[in-house]
Amino acid sequence: MAALLRAVPRWRGPAAWGRPRHGLWCCSEQDPSRWVASRPPTMKETPSGTETEKFQMVYRFDAIRAFGFLSRLKVAQTALTVVALPPGFYWYSQGLMTLNSLCLMGGVAGFAFAMLCWMSHFFRRLVGILYVNELGTMLQVAHLTFWGWRQDTYCPVADVIPLTETRDRPQEVFIRIQQYSGKQTFYLTLRYGRILDRERFTRVFGMLDVPK
Template identity: 80%
Template sequence: MAAFLRAVAPPPGPAAWGRRLHRLCCCGGQDPRRRVGSGPAPSREKPPGPETEKFQMVYRFDAIKAFGYLSRLKVAQTALTVAALPPGLYCYSQGLMPVSSLCLAGGVAGFALAMLCWMSHFFRRLVGILYVNEAGTMLRVAHPTFWGRRQDTYCPVADVIPMKESPDWPQELFVRIQQYSGKQTFYLTLRYGRVLDQERFT
């Protein structure tokens, strides 16, 4: 019966042939449903920026690693000091600790928090390494983070206030690197740091 139906079935008309030709021309013989979303993959290359340029080191402060370790140590010490407060409160509620000892523990924890805020504010702005790109238009500042790790900050050279316009003296322990835009201020020591390229640094 199936062979009989195939034998007597009418041949495809012009409309059917037109649909087949349109499918071959537009889809290259493939099912159009398979081509949905199969366009060219978007480019994942990063646009050109300061990270892709070549920088030359002009200044280095060798003790910056020690300051990074000190920052981590201060964070750990503050965390331990603050974590000791709940057991102290429990001992005080049970009558195992006098109020003077509890106040002393609270004062130590408060002082540790204040010192952590001050030290992290200074350490995060302490310059470890200075780089300048080949064109001399971009400054890269390597400095510690709150957790003592390295972070690079990019500053346009045209936005950096020259040292001759700064109220700081080069003979001072720390010299500020300020920007006209006032975005961020860094601290640099010429007394203990090494200038590797005097011309570019100037």
């Protein structure tokens, strides 16, 4: 996974953007409100009142777009291998395919499905962008869905466990964002991601010894 992160070129965009209105992960430098993709982000557990609040971007992981594409590609590849199984059974029943070939096809489909489950479990928890509202009370986490599209999850800052209180170290490839309520755990990479607003980031996660 670390090798894959190093292979993805790091795109240097604007230091900070406003809260996304629609679309995916990047926007035009001329007009931050215009996003490249047209698909709106799925809002999950949206607290009442957050629609009118202004959120400030504090962290960004540029390679999240590549991981989203990889996730969609894996879903398509798994679907193709599974769809090929019924014709394989038919060809075997007609004597057009050997048992070894049918078992190989089933093994490939099973392996593809297992890899999809593992990758989806990780990708759905990988943080792409972090936002904090102006009052510093709400954390907005932009991550991926099972299908590789963007999804926003809101967490009260008071429920977020500071990284200084966990055993994870900023130098590790991935560190966990956990909640006292134990609702959901996300994965954050400070080695390959960028902290855009260090002051707000510190208020949420505590003072960390990370490169500027």
